[in-house]
Amino acid sequence: MSDWVIRLIEQSGYLGVGFLMFLETVFPPIPSEVIMPVAGMAAAEGKMSFPLVVASGTAGAMLGNIVWYLAARALGVNRLEPLIRRYGRWITMTWKEVERAQVWFRRNGVFFVFLGRLLPTVRSLVSVPAGLLKMRFKTFFFASTLGTAGWTALLATAGFKLRENFSEIDQYVGAASNAILVVLVAGYFWRLWTHFRVEEGE
Incomplete structure (x- = not known):
């Protein structure tokens, strides 16, 4: 994967x-943990401009973010109501919780989108709830751009500093991604267990 990324850049x-x-x-x-450090390394060698590396990486990622946002917005959370009511026990979510999430998102959506863009694994999924819950596009674009620019700049800077040792970045970020994934999976099973216990109690 890394050889193909290097050749394309x-x-x-x-x-x-x-x-x-x-x-x-x-x-x-396709990991950003390889793409941006490789580009940062090219900037360190004088082959590319560091600001333009960050700008191009941010622009490309934002285009993808917008695609997911628009797709989720076109679907809309209300269309999922029958599925949630029918299969809520397996996704550990009731429609009342969705309605509460909508209220929470209106208050905290900007911070959620910004922070989510800085987290491995989660960052590619942030557009979906933002679109489903119909976050204003201008707000989504602003928060996403800030977070995405921060993420791409961080990885490009790491590649710029480490150069040939850029593979170490993937190891560290990969470990963080795995840790977040474990937390998400554990959280799902915890929710699933407590959800069934509540149903049994009823």
């Missing part, structure tokens, strides 16, 4: 960085 420059980050956002298995 060498051949296509900023356009390649933006394209790869777009793919990374739409198809999460």
Whole structure:
């Protein structure tokens, strides 16, 4: 994967960085933890401009973010109501909780989107609740751009500083991603267990 990323960035420059980050956002298995450090390393070697590396990576990722946002917004959370009412026990969510989430999101959505863009694993999923709950596009765009720019700048800076040792970045971020994934899975099973216990108590 890293060899292909390196070749594409060498051949296509900023356009390649933006394209790869777009793919990374739409198809999460393509890791930004490789793309941006490679681009940062190229900037350190004088082959690219560091500000343009961050700008192109941010632009590509934001294009992917907008695609997910628009798709989720077109669907809308109300269309999911029959599924949630029918299969709520398996997704550990009731429609009342969805309605409470809508209220919470109106108050805290900006912080949720901004922070989510800075977290491995979660960052590619943030657009979905924002779109489903019909967050204002301007607000979504502003919060997403800030968080995405922070993430791409962080990874590019790491590549700029570490250069040939950029693979270490993937190891550290990969460990953080795995930890977040474990927490999410454990949280799901905890919710599932407590959800069934509540139903049994009723």
